Amino acid sequence: MNDFLSRLADTIASRRPERGGSPDASYVARLLSKGPDAILKKIGEEATETVMAAKDGVPEKIVYETADLWFHCLVMLEYYGLRPEQVVAELARREGLSGLDEKSSRQLK
């Protein structure tokens, strides 16, 4: 999975206008060239569509909308010069740490 996300992130990075991505030929180039407000608006829309799909409970719709959401998050990460490997590394750092334990340690601080 990590390999695929890395490859997709590389494709997205290659669509940066300064790397020759053309807004006429590429959805990603078009979205990157519109800037952060347009990218973040798409994430908001896709998050809402994911929630609605989950409420409907149709597995294919949940997978489809979650893919749209993840994809647009990858575009957002690229816009800010970040990589999916960094998100996976953060999840890996949390592996085995109960969310409840983490929350109570924060409340002690």
Ligand SMILES: N=c1c2ncn([C@@H]3O[C@H](COP(=O)(O)OP(=O)(O)OP(=O)(O)O)[C@@H](O)[C@H]3O)c2ncn1[C@@H]1O[C@H](COP(=O)(O)O)[C@@H](O)[C@H]1O
């Ligand atoms: N995985 C995706 C992917 N998932 C979703 N989308 C596009 O994201 C858009 C989702 O927006 P909506 O569903 O809201 O549809 P819409 O109403 O047409 O969108 P808007 O006009 O509102 O932006 C659609 O145009 C989808 O085609 C994607 N576009 C590209 N990719 C990947 O990115 C690569 C590079 O794409 P290009 O930059 O277009 O070459 C592709 O080879 C794919 O691997």
